[in-house]
Amino acid sequence: MGNKKGRVFSGARPTGRQHLGNYLGAIRNYVALQDEYDCIYCVVDLHALTTLSDTDKLHEWTYEMALDWLAAGIDPEQGTLVFIQSHVPQVVELHLLLSMVTPLGWLTRLPTFKEKVRQQPENVNYGLVGYPVLMASDITLYKADTVPVGVDQAPHLEITREIVRRFNRIFGEVLVEPQAKHTEFTKVLGIDGEQKMSKSLNNHIEIASAPDEIKRRVMEMMTDPARQYRSDPGHPEVCNVFTLHGFFSPGEVAQIGTDCRAADIGCVQCKQRLAENLAAYFAPFRERRAELAADPDYVWDVLAEGARRASEIAAVTIAEVKAAIGLP
Ligand code: TRP
Numbered sequence: 001m002g003n004k005k006g007r008v009f010s011g012a013r014p015t016g017r018q019h020l021g022n023y024l025g026a027i028r029n030y031v032a033l034q035d036e037y038d039c040i041y042c043v044v045d046l047h048a049l050t051t052l053s054d055t056d057k058l059h060e061w062t063y064e065m066a067l068d069w070l071a072a073g074i075d076p077e078q079g080t081l082v083f084i085q086s087h088v089p090q091v092v093e094l095h096l097l098l099s100m101v102t103p104l105g106w107l108t109r110l111p112t113f114k115e116k117v118r119q120q121p122e123n124v125n126y127g128l129v130g131y132p133v134l135m136a137s138d139i140t141l142y143k144a145d146t147v148p149v150g151v152d153q154a155p156h157l158e159i160t161r162e163i164v165r166r167f168n169r170i171f172g173e174v175l176v177e178p179q180a181k182h183t184e185f186t187k188v189l190g191i192d193g194e195q196k197m198s199k200s201l202n203n204h205i206e207i208a209s210a211p212d213e214i215k216r217r218v219m220e221m222m223t224d225p226a227r228q229y230r231s232d233p234g235h236p237e238v239c240n241v242f243t244l245h246g247f248f249s250p251g252e253v254a255q256i257g258t259d260c261r262a263a264d265i266g267c268v269q270c271k272q273r274l275a276e277n278l279a280a281y282f283a284p285f286r287e288r289r290a291e292l293a294a295d296p297d298y299v300w301d302v303l304a305e306g307a308r309r310a311s312e313i314a315a316v317t318i319a320e321v322k323a324a325i326g327l328p
Contacts, residue, residue: 008037008181009144011044011085011135016061018068019204020278021188021197024247029148029183031073040081040142040310041074043303046092047085047135050128051120066299068208071289076302083306085138090314094137095130097321101166102133106159112152136160140175141314148181171324186247189240193222208289211279218275223267224260234260234267241267241274249277 012026033039043062049055062084074080085091107113107129117124127134135156139147140163149157157180164177187196190203197204205217224239226232236242236257245253256273259265292298 004038005036006038006145007143008033008039008146008148009042009139009142009178010040010148011042011047011138012065013048014043014045014058014062014065015199016057016064017206017208018065018072019197019199019206020244021190021204022068023072023207024186024188025150026148027069027072027074030069031075033148034073034075034078034080037146038079039074040083040144041069042083042085042138042310044085044134044138047131050125050131051116051123053123062303063299066303067289067293070299070302071285071292072207076306081306081310082302083310084303087303087307088141088310088314090311090318091134091137091141093318094141094321095134097325098136098140098163098167099130099133101170102136102159102163104129106162107132110155110159112155132156132159133163136163139178140164141317142310143176143313143317144178145176146181147178148183150183154180154182171321171326174320174324189243191217191221193225193240205278207282208286210286211275214278214282215272215275218271218278219268221271223270227267230266231263233263236260241271244274245270245277248281249273252277 010026010030012022015022018027030039030041043066045058045062048058052058066082069082070076074082076082110132113129113131116128120128136159139157139160147157147160157178161177164175167175168177189195190197190201191205192201192203195201195203205214209217218241221241223241224235226238227234239260242253242257242260245256249256252273256265256270260270
């Protein structure tokens with residue numbers, strides 16, 4: 001790896017085709033970070049098991065997500081590592097070792113854990129409690145010093161840092177304490193205009209969609225609820241369609257805002273423009289995706305090569321950790 005600012009690690013659970021929320025919240029940052037950092041991006045299939053009862057989609061969802069990443073510009077040719085978490089099994093070993101220096105209270109008091117307990121009271125499994133420890137294992141196994149986080153993952157990164165400090169205090173300076181890189185956190189609402197965009201709520205727009213599918217979904221979007229009639233002045237600041245124009249219609253967003261406020265443009269027309277701009281914005285992405293998908297082995301080959309290189313880093317760390325602990 002070259003002489004960059006440091007090493008970034010990030011992981012995402014395999015959720016299949018990525019949507020606008022994934023794109024604005026993660027993927028475009030992943031792509032941009034490659035210029036300044038050595039980057040490692042991981043499909044965290046083991047983390048997915050903490051909430052998944054139905055595992056038969058894992059294979060397909062891993063493939064589709066990785067294909068979106070690569071088509072969007074995550075680029076192994078630049079040295080970026082892309083791989084599947086479970087393909088480097090040392091992470092499981094490190095997870096167990098780090099669990100020994102992690103007080104249970106740190107984990108059970110986390111708001112994210114409490115939220116999961118509310119969501120799946122019938123499945124509060126041991127792995128779920130250890131979710132942040134597995135995340136700490138991801139980050140420290142690859143000696144990442146920088147982790148891009150939005151507000152939702154910030155407490156998990158704090159726990160990683162605390163685990164590292166504790167481990168190093170007890171066993172010596174072995175693990176790298178990662179810094180959070182607070183990325184501009186873009187919370188994208190779904191087509192319902194209320195909840196965060198997510199596949200599980202089926203309120204999402206996939207970035208790989210064909211233009212007619214994009215249009216169909218955009219036309220379903222909720223707009224400013226206070227605007228009932230075409231002649232009512234609109235409030236772009238509370239309209240999710242307008243928020244998306246801000247990202248995907250840089251040339252005309254100001255005009256659209258003015259026209260909406262003056263009721264010179266209606267919601268239907270506003271959405272048609274967004275659909276067109278989205279389709280155009282992602283046209284090169286769709287083309288690249290089709291090219292990459294033409295070779296069914298391509299994605300799997302990239303992931304295999306990523307795992308091979310990641311294993312080399314992992315082997316060194318695990319040896320250092322075991323020696324520091326004093327395992328015979
Ligand atoms: N916990 C992250 C999420 O739910 C995924 C993740 C796993 C991760 N390991 C990581 C993120 C390491 C950053 C670094 O989105």
